[in-house]
Structure formats: C-alpha cells, structure tokens
Amino acid sequence: MAYLNTLNEHKMAKDIFVPILKKMDLKGVKFTGGSDEQGIDIEYYELSKPERFKQYVGIQFKKGDITYSARGTNNSIKEIKNQAEEAFQKEICSVNSGEVNYISRLIVATTGEINENARKLINKAKVKGENTRITYWDQERLAEYINEHWIDEFINYFGIKLEEQQNEEENNDEDEYIVNENYLNENYEKEVKKCRKVKKTMNSWQWEIIEAMINNIFDTDYSSISMSDLLMELESTEDNIRNELLNLVQLKYISLDEGEIYFDGNASDLSKLAHIIIDEMVGAEEFEGNEEYAKSLFFEIIK
Known part of the structure; x- marks a missing residue:
C-alpha cells in the first residue's frame, strides 16, 4: 500500500484500478473522477439474473485509514458520507438508449482500514426505500486484486525491483532504513504533529493539490511548482481546480x-517536513534511488 499512497486518489483510480477491473472482466468500466465526479471515481455495471438488467456500481477511492470514534474522525468521514449521498443521486445516461439509471451499489475503497463505526456512519447515506447498498474494500482487498490480476503491471508501473518486492511482502522495508517512521517520531515529533493538524483542515481536492506540490519537492528539491507542472501532475485543467x-x-x-505556486503560512510546515526527510536521508546516504520510499514515508507518517 505504500506505493499506492504516493499517488493521488484520482491517479490511483485511473492508472491502477481501471485496468485491474477490466482484467476482472467487469462491464462498462469507466473512470469518472474529476471536480464534478459526484462522489464516484470509477463506475461499471453488473447484469442481474435472469432479466439481465444493468445494475450500476460506483467506486469511491480514499487513502489511509477511515475511522470514526469519540476522539474524532480520520479521512473526513462526513465528507465521504456526503460524497456517497451524491453518488446515489448521480444520473447515468445510456448513450445507445438514452435511458437514465442510478447506481444501486457504492463501494468505498481505501488503502488503509475502515473501522465499524465509520461504516455505520457512511451507511446512513443509503437511500431509504430504494435498493441501494454500500460495501467496502480495505487494504487487504485491494492488495488481493492487485496480486491476482495486475501484479506484473504493478511492479513495472512503480519500477519495483525484485528485492524490493520481497522486502515489501516480508514487511522488512522500513527496518532497512535508518530514517523511518520511528526515527522521525522520536526526533521530529513536534513537526510531524503540526503537519497532521494542517492536513486535517483540508478537503480531498485541496489535499490533492498540496500532495502534488509535496511530490514535486521530492522529485526536484524545489518548494514551488509551476502551474503547468501542477496541472500535469493532477491531470486536470486550471478551470477545474480554480476554486x-x-x-x-x-x-x-x-x-x-508569476505562474509559480509556493507553500505559505501553516502549510509551510509540510514543506519543511519534506525537506527534513530529504536532508536526513541524504545524511544517512539513503536518499538517492529511494525517492519513492521517501515520499511514502512522508505520507504514512502524517496520516
């Protein structure tokens, strides 16, 4: 899951799971993510038996744990619930017949875990009196689909070496690095906590913009990004992200x-933490060739 967490949610849906679902022989698989996605990143349909009616399914992708407890929420539970409500209202028009359909099942998929309380709250988005369902794919289910249907493509996509793949499976990746989550928590606890707080103040679209800027730091060592590079990373237009x-x-x-976007205010703490990780890994002679690990370390530690 560490590799998936280096991608924004729309890129993960489009580049990884659209081809996976197509290899699973699901019908009408289509990427629908964007600023007007109405709560759905991917849609497909199933044929009911025996009538063979089309029953549409929508998938909403998230990263990290989805939790709800008395101490607070993680991964914007209320936002996910609102997106689920929007998903059940989305009109799906058939190109051939012009018939209007609605999704009957929503799948909430995440690279982390989903606790029971979070499921109970999200389930309230189901339309009363309608045949609607909400199901969940957690990190284990996503890993299962990748391993069964797309493992070679996954390895090629991320440029994973065989040794790295074996280390990932054995959960030994982190132990091989001096600069890991334990190291950062012990030495930069204050900085990490600040970044976690800043992240929680943003919605998913705002975070995708910031996430692209952070990835750019690890790729270029620059704290600013040009508008054109940002749009390419997000695979979006300026109009879509203007608001x-x-x-x-x-x-x-x-x-x-002048066409450059800079970190400012409290979000500068995110830039500082990224540079801390780079500097520490360079000092430990671990950064060169391990840029993807550095990115995943950043996003894992501020979840």
Whole structure:
C-alpha cells in the first residue's frame, strides 16, 4: 500500500484500478473522477439474473485509514458520507438508449482500514426505500486484486525491483532504513504533529493539490511548482481546480507569483517536513534511488 499512497486518489483510480477491473472482466468500466465526479471515481455495471438488467456500481477511492470514534474522525468521514449521498443521486445516461439509471451499489475503497463505526456512519447515506447498498474494500482487498490480476503491471508501473518486492511482502522495508517512521517520531515529533493538524483542515481536492506540490519537492528539491507542472501532475485543467486554489490562497496555505505556486503560512510546515526527510536521508546516504520510499514515508507518517 505504500506505493499506492504516493499517488493521488484520482491517479490511483485511473492508472491502477481501471485496468485491474477490466482484467476482472467487469462491464462498462469507466473512470469518472474529476471536480464534478459526484462522489464516484470509477463506475461499471453488473447484469442481474435472469432479466439481465444493468445494475450500476460506483467506486469511491480514499487513502489511509477511515475511522470514526469519540476522539474524532480520520479521512473526513462526513465528507465521504456526503460524497456517497451524491453518488446515489448521480444520473447515468445510456448513450445507445438514452435511458437514465442510478447506481444501486457504492463501494468505498481505501488503502488503509475502515473501522465499524465509520461504516455505520457512511451507511446512513443509503437511500431509504430504494435498493441501494454500500460495501467496502480495505487494504487487504485491494492488495488481493492487485496480486491476482495486475501484479506484473504493478511492479513495472512503480519500477519495483525484485528485492524490493520481497522486502515489501516480508514487511522488512522500513527496518532497512535508518530514517523511518520511528526515527522521525522520536526526533521530529513536534513537526510531524503540526503537519497532521494542517492536513486535517483540508478537503480531498485541496489535499490533492498540496500532495502534488509535496511530490514535486521530492522529485526536484524545489518548494514551488509551476502551474503547468501542477496541472500535469493532477491531470486536470486550471478551470477545474480554480476554486480550490483560491480557497488555499484564502487559507494562506499557498501563494501565487508569476505562474509559480509556493507553500505559505501553516502549510509551510509540510514543506519543511519534506525537506527534513530529504536532508536526513541524504545524511544517512539513503536518499538517492529511494525517492519513492521517501515520499511514502512522508505520507504514512502524517496520516
């Protein structure tokens, strides 16, 4: 899951799980993510028996644990519930017949775990009196689908060496690095806590923008990113993300200057932590060739 967590949710859905679902012989698999996605990243349909009616399924992808408890929530539970409600209202028009359909099942998929209380709250999005269902794919289910249907492509996509794959399976990856989660928690506890707090103040679209900027730090060592590079990373247009960019500016999380986007205010803590990880790994002679590990370490530690 560490490799998946280096991708934004839309890229993970489009690049990884659309081809996986097609290899599973599901029908009408289509990427629908975007600013007007109405709660669905991928849709497909199943044929009922014996009538062979189309029953549409929508999948919403998230990263990290989805939890709900008395101490608070993680991964924006209420936002997920709202997106689920939107998903059941989305009209799906048949190109051939013009018939309008609605999804009957929503799948909430995440690279982490989903606790029971979170499921109970999200399940309230089901439409009363309608034949609607919500099911869940956690990290184990996603890993199962990757291993069964797309493991060679997955290895090629991320450029995983055979030795790295074996280490991942044995959960020994982290132990081989001096700079790991334990090291950062012991030496930079204050900085890590600040970053976790900042992340929780953003919605998923705002976070995808910030996430792309963080990935750029690990790729280029620059704390700013050009608008064109940001749009390429997000695979989006400026119109689609304009509102979220303006919101981030109003929050004083980013600043814009002659086509460059810079970290600002409290979001600068995210940039600082990324540079801390780079500097520590360079000092330990671990950074070169392990940039993807550095990214996954950053996103894992601020979950």
